[in-house]
Amino acid sequence: MSTTDSTDPAKLLQPRSTAVANTEFGNHTNLHQGDQNIGQSNVHVTYNYGTWVSQNASFDYDGDQSSGACWTVPFGRNKDFIGRELVLNRLLEIIPPDADKDDCQQIAIEGLGGIGKTQIALEAAFRIRDKYKDCHVFWVPAIDISTFENAYREIGRALKIHGIDDTQADVKQLVKAALSGCNNKWLLIIDNADDVDLFSTNKAALSNLLPFSLMGSILFTTRNDEVSQKLDIRRESIIRLSELGRSEAVEMLQKGLSAHQISDIQSMISLLDFLADLPLAIKQASAYMVKTGIKVTRYLEYCSSSDERLIELLSKDFEDRARYKSTDARNPVATTWLISFNDISRSKPLAAKYLQHMSLLAEKNISKHLLPLDDEMEAYEAIGVLRAYAFISERAEKGSYDIHRLVRLVMQNWLVKEGGLKICSTSVMQRLSIAYPHPDHANKDAWTKILPHALVALKYQEHSSDMEARLRVMYDVSRSILLLGRYKDAEQLWRQTVDLYTTALGIEHPYTLASRSSLAKALYGQGKNEEAKHIHQQTLELRIKVLGAEHPDTLLSRTNLANTLYSQDQYKEAEKMYQQTFELQVQVLGAEHPNTLFSMYNIASVAYRQGRYKEAEQLFQKTLELRVKVLGPEHHDTLFTMNGLAIILYLQGQYKEAEQIFKQTLALQTKVLGIEHPGTIYSIYNLACVSYRQGRYEEAEQLFQQTLELRCKVLGPEHPDTVSSSEKLELSKKEQVLGAEDPELLLSRESLAQCTKEQVFLAEHSNMLLSQAVDSDTVISRENILLGKKEIDFFGLLQNIYSFIYLKLCSTTP
DSSP states (O other), X not given: OXXXXXXXXXXXXXXXXXOOOXXXXXXXXXXXXXGGTTTOTTOOOEEEOTTTSXXXXXXXXXXXXXXXXXXXXXXXXXXXXXXXXXXXXXXXXXXXXXXXXXXXXXXXXXXXXXXXXXXXXXHHHHHHHHHOTTOEEEEEEOSSHHHHHHHHHHHHHHHTOTTTTOTTOOHHHHHHHHHHTOSSOEEEEEEOOOOGGGGSSSTTSGXXXXXXXXXXXXXXXXXXXXXXXXXXXXXXXXXXXXXXXXXHHHXXXXXXXXXXXXXXXXXXXXXXXXXXXXXXXXXXXXXHHHHHOOOHHHHHHHHHXXXXXXXXXXXXXXXXXXXXXXXXXXXXXXXXXXXXXHHHHHHOHHHHHHHXXXXXXXXXXXXXXXXXXXXXXXXXXXXXXXXXXXXXXXXXXXXXXXXXXXXXXXXXXXXXXHTOHXXXXXXXXXHHHHHSOOOOGGGHHHHHHHHHHHHHXXXXXXXXXOHHHHHHHHHXXXXXXXXXXXXXXXXXXXXXXXXXXXXXXOTTSHHHHHHHHHHHHHHHHTTOHHHHHHHHHHHHHHHHHXXXXXXXXXXXXXXXXXXXXXXXXXXXXXXXXXXXXXXXXXHHTOTTSHHHHHHHHHHHHHHHHTTOXXXXXXXXXXXXXXXXXXXXXTSHHHHHHHHHHHHHHHHTTOHHHHHHHHHHHHHHHHHHTOTTSHHHHHHHHHHHHHHHHTTOHHHHHHHHHHHHHHHHHHTOTTSHHHHXXXXXXXXXXXXXXXXXXXXXXXXXXXXXXXXXOOOEEEEESSSOEEEEEOOHHHHHHHHHHHTTOOOOOHHHHHHHHHHHHHHHHHHHOO
């Protein structure tokens, strides 16, 4: 910087200074990083200010601070300001002008619209004023170039800069020069610096109108991290805001409300969950409740009644003295975000497209691969824009993102109102139909990550114009839910799928028939055997007609129908059909084909049910060896075969051998299927039985307890297992009155053993559900009675006790 008097910026602010023309100053924009440029040899950067002093403007600033520091903050102090002390403490460490003697600090507060950036900056301004009596504090809304210039004019008037109200004056350059040469401390707060175009690198950009002085600091608030990047603010000087802590959120919600409005603490907590602890949303809710006098409970009912009602509430304006009154800076949360969205739509259309796309997916863990395919660099830039606005956040697992819950809701509403739902829903369905792998147990990790997003997208499927993509996603999702053992949910999805395929392809199309078969399996899994049998019978007849009697799918239908006969204790009929199917599969598919091995397993199962244990053991052993060879030791079908073999060993009194296999099976099923799969739950039950039989009662009790809790959660109170438990509970009550060996009770126990539906394993492979017996105590009870033994049915008694716990759990589960 020149040291001559005519180019010394400090003289511009001397009292009653003379006119100045064609002045040249050091370019502060290259110095705001302090030591990065200062001290480098042979570096000299200048900037010509002649354009704005050509009218011989002069300055009349009173440098004497006895009259007090200047203050142009347009808001009063927010007496209801809550929390954020850690943020404020950090801010007050770095924004005082003397915090860095070698630089003019630039600090940014970043965060989602409505997160509380302006309120923190406002509180910081008052605290700086209170602590530094001689420090000027200036406030500039950077909503657009007009609000920026008007605020600069107010600063010029406060500093008494001559010519500031001259119609020919360049107000922005005048104020820049004045603050750059000011000998007193100052803090400049530039609020709502969201438009990255206003802070670009061209000569007219606002970034070129920022003063530089070692006596000053500049604090920005912005929704857009790109602005911070354009301004080259150091990462250490950026404070990123998140939602309020729960205690702070509770305190904010309670402000202004009467005691009777907030009497329900649980409703208050639930409401804050809905509002995602977002300050502006909380204040908006509180203002509405103050205005209407309704309780938190009623407001929560409004929010939870529908997404449309919540959007309506988020769109209501409210009075807030600490927010701008212009039409472009209105209060409601929804409006606040839509302004940012419109900015994105203009500057980065692909980012706007991605945000719309994400709004029709689940809010958590959205993989980049679920977004429309575009140039990789363009895609990363678009995602960067959404992250910069805090609409989305990147997870620790790179390439995976979360969308803010309320932002997602606002975008869904925008798509409906603006007529964009059809295009967006079609795009989402098309992308999911490509990204979703054909679900099987082997690739469970892959499809379970996509499943939550597909379930959300299916809510909007009727808006999609791509029927092929819609059919594919519907089928894959329904199959996935069936594989997870969620039979009730699977039933609802498969009914929709069957209707969709029937309408689109006709009732005899192979895909329609496959969907009908899967629907029957979902019914079978819930014990709705008659309806399942009816659908399997119809499907078999149609497959014979369309595909032929020996087609692999037809043979699967024969197996499915035999399964329903098996579940209804029609063992001879089921065995005959299993045997016929097995012989045809050997001819058509080969002896080691997975479907052939299913039939071999079923024949073993039906032999066991008819008491032919040795025969069943040999068949299970042979099936297990072939499945290990063909499918591998961890395949879910191999695991079910291990369980079947263990049950046969158990029934023949080989407890230690059975227990070893049960433990191996349970460990592998937990790994492959998950702890809540019905097959895994039954393995826990089997292990409990064998532990009890060997006298390890405490261990058995824990396993029974775990089984009952999982059954109640997964299968529900209406499942046949629950019904069976209810009947056994009634028997337990009679035992307490009559005694365990009373003749009437023995007859009741025999009747119960004969009429109670036996529990089954349910497994799915290649569109086939297999029934597998596990209710060992029922079998043992029947044997004891038929042999005339007086041995007490200890498994039945034990089940009585746990049935009571089971029913109690079910009755208290939401």
